[in-house]
Amino acid sequence: MTVANATFLDHLMAQRAAYRYKLPSRPDAGRFIDQLMRLLFPVTQDCQSASQHVEETYHKLNEQLVCLFRPLMANLPDTPEAIAERFFEQLPAIYDNLLFDAHSIADNDPAAVGIEEVVAVYPGFYAIAVYRIAHELLQLKVPLLPRMLTEYAHGQTGIDIHPGAKIGRSFFIDHGTGVVIGETTTIGDNVKIYQGVTLGATHVAKSMAQKKRHPTIENNVVIYANATILGGNTVVGHDSVIGGNVWLTESVEAHSLVFHQHQTDIRLKSLESREPINFVI
Known part of the structure; x- marks a missing residue:
């Protein structure tokens, strides 16, 4: 390793220590949101369908959310476990709101053949769903992760909704x-x-x-x-x-x-x- 490279690596280490926030993995955040969507709307099936293991999937998602919170611990208002519990307590209300959204799309778009198509393939519904999940996390005073989730949806759909x-x-x-x-x-x-x-x-x-x-x-x-x-x-x-x-x-x-x-x-x-x-x- 050259002296210049060693100096550069030292600079990166010093910069890392100066960061105000430590962030969760963006791929992990994307996997969490997609698995949560499959739990709520198991319309599309794979070899290990969430619909067949609802309770197991629910607990795994809780663990994944706690894991996403851990890098943010210094900036959280409570423990990762406590915040994750509060989020999942709000999940039924989020689900009800998403059903209203899905029915609105299915009822108003002549091209929609039913709720199944809306929740499986409509980018507008997906972006709204991720927004509602991210908005709830923001209400729980979770920093940055809500924006990571909506930006993930932005990349998937071309729709940019701020979680605030x-x-x-x-x-x-x-x-x-x-x-x-x-x-x-x-x-x-x-x-x-x-x-x-x-x-x-x-x-x-x-x-x-x-x-x-x-x-x-x-x-x-x-x-x-x-x-x-x-x-x-x-x-x-x-x-x-x-x-x-x-x-x-x-x-x-x-x-x-x-x-x-x-x-x-x-x-x-x-x-x-x-x-x-x-x-x-």
Whole structure:
């Protein structure tokens, strides 16, 4: 080993000691979330199906969660075992919320053939499920691991939901690719959003970290593809429809219809005159 390499390794050791957090393994975090999903929704089967060993799988998942907590022990509010117990006490409520989400997708998407398809293959449902699990861990004051879980789902689905967001029942993400939901977003019940929607902040200054930076979406709102809604003071009133490609930075009242107005020209050349015929849409 050269002197330069030895010096570099010493630098890495010193840097490791200076880290504020020690983190669990990202592959382990991903395995935990996927095994937990198979426990809750054993629709897809493998050679060692969780549905045939529910109690055994439940206890193994508890052990895995405790293991994920151990690197974070210095920053946890209680022992890993105590926090894991509290999380699993909340699992029935998480499961009930996910059933509402799954039924909302199955009932509103004409392409869905049933709950089985939704829970097995719909990226929107998967991202919502991981969010709800991660959000509960965040409520238990577990640092960083919740974000690791939602980023794992982000990588799997292209849907980025911060675990700090507050999302009500019967949430429906259709298609989902490119959806971004920021940390301080509040979403009510029966909300539907489509691909490319951003619920973001107008400012990204670090000084805004403890303030509400992202919008509030009230009950029964539909937000169509590629709409961007920004700002912590922006409220979309209940039962509103936000059209595709809308850029919104101010509040709208309940029962509003917001759409991006544009003009598309289609030109068709006449075979006789060779002059263009204009249509305005």
